[in-house]
Amino acid sequence: xxxxLLVKAAIxxxxxxxxxxxxxxxxxxxxxxxxxxxxxxDKAKVFDIAIQTGAILAVVLVYWEKIRSTVVALPRQxxxxxxxxxxxxxxxxxxxxxxxxxxxxxxHLFIPTVVASTFIIGGFIILWAEKRPPGSVRIEHVDDMxxxxxxxxxxxxCFAMIPGTSRSGSTIIGGMLLGLSRQAATxxxxxxxxxxxxxxxxxxxxxxxxxxxxxxxxxxxxGLVFSFVSAWLCVRWLxxxxxxxxxxxxxxxxxxxxxxxxxxAWTGKVVWAD
Numbered sequence: 001x002x003x004x005l006l007v008k009a010a011i012x013x014x015x016x017x018x019x020x021x022x023x024x025x026x027x028x029x030x031x032x033x034x035x036x037x038x039x040x041x042d043k044a045k046v047f048d049i050a051i052q053t054g055a056i057l058a059v060v061l062v063y064w065e066k067i068r069s070t071v072v073a074l075p076r077q078x079x080x081x082x083x084x085x086x087x088x089x090x091x092x093x094x095x096x097x098x099x100x101x102x103x104x105x106x107x108h109l110f111i112p113t114v115v116a117s118t119f120i121i122g123g124f125i126i127l128w129a130e131k132r133p134p135g136s137v138r139i140e141h142v143d144d145m146x147x148x149x150x151x152x153x154x155x156x157x158c159f160a161m162i163p164g165t166s167r168s169g170s171t172i173i174g175g176m177l178l179g180l181s182r183q184a185a186t187x188x189x190x191x192x193x194x195x196x197x198x199x200x201x202x203x204x205x206x207x208x209x210x211x212x213x214x215x216x217x218x219x220x221x222x223g224l225v226f227s228f229v230s231a232w233l234c235v236r237w238l239x240x241x242x243x244x245x246x247x248x249x250x251x252x253x254x255x256x257x258x259x260x261x262x263x264x265a266w267t268g269k270v271v272w273a274d
Contacts, residue, residue: 006222008039013051013223017230020055020197021190021238023126023169023250024257028115031163032261035112035272043211045106049204050220052197054227059190062235079143083191089147090154090188091195097158098200110163112272113265118164119258126251129173138179142187145180152178153188157196164258167193173247182242190235 015033019026030048034040039047060067073080139145156174160167168189175185205212264270 005219008037009047009219009222010226011037012039012044012048013054013226014230016048016051016223017055017058017227017232018234020052020227020231021059021168021193021235023122023166023172023247024254025115025119025122025160025164025166025169026052026055027110027160028119028164028166031110031115032112032272036270042208043216045110046204046208046211047220047223050201051223051227053201054224055231056194056197058228058231058235059193061232062239063187063190082145082147083143086145086147086150086188087191087195090150090157090192091199093151093154093158094161094196095199098161101161105161105163112261114162115164116258116261116265118162119254119261122165122169123251123254123258126169126173126247126254129177130246130248130251132177136179137181139184140181142184142191145184145188149178149180150188153180153185153192157192167196169250182246186239186242 012030012033015029016026019029027048031040034044034048070080070083074084139149153171153175156178157167157171159165159174160170171189171192172182172185175188176182180188261270261272265272
């Protein structure tokens with residue numbers, strides 16, 4: 001296996017893990033990083049989706065006690081049953097709309113200039129969301145969500161099909177706008193990520209299996225390992241961060257980074273591959 005290719009896989013894994021659960025768009029960062037590294041062919045696109053599984057394993061590890069207790073209590077505890085149902089309901093819109101529009105979106109919107117534009121738009125939406133009145137929170141804990149709340153967050157998650165929007169940003173900020181506390185929105189975003197990203201990874205690997213071979217195992221293994229480690233560190237940090245901070249710094253990061261990408265593309269300083 002080409003060492004340079006493995007280094008690129010490690011870099012992409014780190015990018016995935018650090019950005020998957022922050023409201024800054026992992027897909028957008030992977031598209032930009034892949035463009036700069038020359039790691040953006042059809043196999044690389046499958047790789048980008050597959051290594052999300054490493055990030056999801058990090059969430060499972062961090063939330064293991066909650067996940068384990070929920071699964072054990074499912075046969076007898078209404079609260080556990082409601083959480084499982086809410087995750088299922090929140091997951092459904094992504095399945096339906098992903099199957100209907102995923103191919104078209106990937107064909108036309110997975111380009112750096114679209115990513116940069118949605119970075120900027122998403123940044124301003126976060127700034128707007130953070131200005132909401134303090135008393136607008138009606139759900140403090142993820143266990144208090146109703147199926148209707150879960151469906152609305154699931155529908156909001158579908159905006160993340162547009163690269164650069166951010167799945168975690170859509171669900172966390174969208175959840176906050178729908179009345180969830182910052183903690184509840186973040187927790188549900190993480191729980192919802194488990195079926196969403198695992199499903200996307202399995203579906204992508206199956207659909208594009210003709211592109212892959214046994215020789216690709218080291219490449220994918222490196223990406224998964226680095227994605228897992230960086231995501232584990234990032235999730236643990238984020239859960240501490242949200243207890244005392246808001247998402248405004250991420251909004252400004254998105255806006256500035258998006259402007260830089262657009263400026264370098266328009267001036268020709270960086271050739272961003274489409």
